[in-house]
Amino acid sequence: MKRTVPLLITAVVGFTLIGAYFVPYTQSWGETVAIWFDVLAAIAFILGGGNLLRSHLKKISDQQRGWAYSIIVLASFLGTLFVGLGKIGVAPSPQFLEYSWSGPYRQTGSAFWYFYQYAFQPLTSTIFALLAFYIASAAFRAFRAKNLEAILLLATAFIVLLGRTFAGVALTGWIDPANWEGFRHFTGLRLENLTVYIMAVFNTAGNRAIMIGIALGIVATSLKILIGVDRSYLGKD
């Protein structure tokens, strides 16, 4: 029963929505269901918040390794929740001046805005910035010329990277019909043009092949889930 009911709901809702996509009158049902999902996901925040509190309180009480970080997490979480829900520092909306809480919680100058602007945003930007260093280390490993395929990859990457810089354009800028009429047949060899050719032909073709495989995989997986052939996400029977 624990498995049958979710499977039935999945099948009925899934097939109904697929059918709805082809009927003009019901084409908006998909959007409505997406809104329902958002509501459900918003309610699930309570579940997530509860789990966060529980797991970090347990870490602190057990004094597990790194428990001090849990104190920071809980203080940040509860502090942000308090200033956000309490709309601390929010001026009332001009339309409803008699209601002190009528302003938006993200209003410029509010406590929540300060948290977001001066703590959250710099921290996320810092983590994102790490990507630049990781790209360099990953590229160093990926482009090592170990075999023929790696050499081809290295050469292609070299052309594409160089072709997107000023230096690349300058290097092959002399292949210009203005210098010699015969160069008009060879302008495709200029690095910026080679880059465009590689990206538009080889890269797009490979990308589309992957996309077609993914689309077919999604169709087959969705169908298996709707008809209950694949129940592994429910942990099987």
Added chain:
Amino acid sequence: MPQTGWFDPTRIWFFGLLVMLCGAVLAYIFAARRGMRINVRRIAGLEAVDDAVGRATEMGRSCLYIPGVQDMNDIQTIASLTVLARVAKTAAEYDARVEIPTTRSLVMTAARETVQAAYLAAGRPEAFSPDQVYYVTDEQFGYVAYVQGLMVRERPAACFYMGSFFAESLILAEMGNSVGAIQIAGTAQPAQLPFFVAACDYTLIGEEFFAASAYLSGEPDQLGSLKGQDVGKLIVGAGIITGVAAETIAGLTGSVAVRSFVDFLINRVLT
């Protein structure tokens, strides 16, 4: 002005393609049930799942499973849970610890169900702890910061990245690489595939990721669906060849009839 009628005629070709694809998948599922033999090529990334968990067991370290950063309404997250079921079952059998930090509350709930059922299937329900699966944050880089810290502290021996990933893919995979973990990734985000290929030991590319459930289960029903996908590839291949040939002929000959056929393919069939 709202459209009326029982069927949207602009979507008839899409409907036809969908019926053909689903029909092929269903036909092969039924054929497999009747005993049709289906061969599936070896997928190294999936073969390595058991080895990775075994390595973690031998080293006495944990396995880390990241089910992507999207919610349960993303098919990649659902596909990820099917792989998680296998990883958790193997971990239960080997008595290895598997940790699953999630970015979404609903994924946490679903993953808990999956892991619990996997431990039950392995005959070790007492080894399951709900604390293995927990919520971190919905915020992408907050989650990344947590997982990076976890990797540095716990030094997992095996890392699995299965699901929908964005900019965090390379940050996570490079960190896993730096702590010496064996890494297996799978995603249907084409933009993230190069990063995983560069930083992980094995990568499930696109359709391989969706084939994981069938491949790992080995059930005829599920393997049949893979054969059905091949029919889909044939249909798509035939369409591509027809389109390329027609466009080439139209370009070379200037034929109005062939040009209108190409326009029909582009404007009616493919939209």
